[in-house]
Amino acid sequence: MSFSTLFPVGINTLRIMIVDDEPIIVEELAEFIEALGYQVTPCHNTRDALQAFQQDEDIGIVLSDMHMPGLTGVQLVGELARLARPGRLYETAIFTGSTDKQDVILALRAGVSDYYQKPVNLQELQAGVQRLHDRVEQKVREQQIRQQIQDLAASLNDMHSELIPTMPVKNVAQMSTSADTIPEPFDKLSRRQLAVAQLIAKGMTNYQISCELGITENTVKLYVSQILRLTRVHNRTQLALCYPSSG
Template identity: 30%
Template sequence: MIRIVVVDDHALFRSGLISLLNDMGEFQVVGEAANGREALDVIRQTKPDIVLMDVNMPVMGGVETVRALKNHEPCRIIMLTISKSDEDLISAISAGADGYILKNASPEDLKKAINQVYRGLGVLSPEVTKQVMTAVASGKTPQQEVGLSAREIEVLSCLARGLTTAQISNELFISENTVKTHVRHILEKLEASNRVEATRKAVQMGLISAAEY
């Protein structure tokens, strides 16, 4: 049997999915979690073959969790989400996800996807395949997609750590006015209204680590 951990912040969906998987006869759900941070503990304890995980979750999102797992755990990861966002999709694949399936998939399609990924193949929902092909053809990373420079990523990391303008200035050896200019550009490019929102979006997109937030 293929051992599975389900990670989703919606308890009702999680419960229904677990029942569906267990009833299929080929799978055994060995653990569940409501966010990425919980998932890391559950996965370390249960050692699943496959992780089915949502993208957007509180505490620790799916993209950052994928990155953490790929560094330490041998399991394969399928993102199971409602999101068709280019940012979510490309960030998840770039972080190391083995598949990206939309929640409107049929039970049979989900079953096929799990078996494919278990055999070492990648899998994408048909609705998002073109987006990946376009991104690969353009060769763009999530950072490039939003147009952030290397310096702006550095400033963004400082914002995530809660540093003030003066502290960022001292750390990066640039003037406070330059810091303010970078912050303004970051907010514009991420379409964020303030520093907190910019940091949250950056984490969700995989531009910076949740550990910095």
């Protein structure tokens, strides 16, 4: 992941990379942006910029000059997109001293989020950096929601699989599931819930239980929550102490 475990994106963790072949511009912009509370990675050529981007995933905003030796700003943005691992979140902006409208068209086609004319107006830059920061944060939130939905879908699928009688349950608890032989409060549990409860009683962690039963760790967490609610036991330790010996 990135940005110090990805979320929340804080003003002290998201790093801004400034790329320009004119050192004085890099120095001035870096000083200004650092005064806003951000960490800055200064680069004087595109080669160093590509290397820094690959090595530091806390870089979430890239501000680049348009015309530089080697790669143009638009070409740099294209290379960043090629090098970025799937799911990496960042935003880009370009500044230039040229008045050629073609530069703007090329930047927009490349997916650049913002565009500044040199000399850069610092108030506009500050507002722009905040917009880019907000966009990255929004992307992070959306990514987390998608991941939570995927995890929940996988967990529900695992839980639903136990309702299909033709599908065997891996290493299910040996305890009888007859209502006449299971004492309260464990008689309220399903076959899979009993299996999880028995493994908790053996001192297994959620990860170990997931491996033992062939389900996801998130599914185990859901089962544990259900078991504690149904048995009215407050925690795993109490559950292990009151769990009866299997017969």
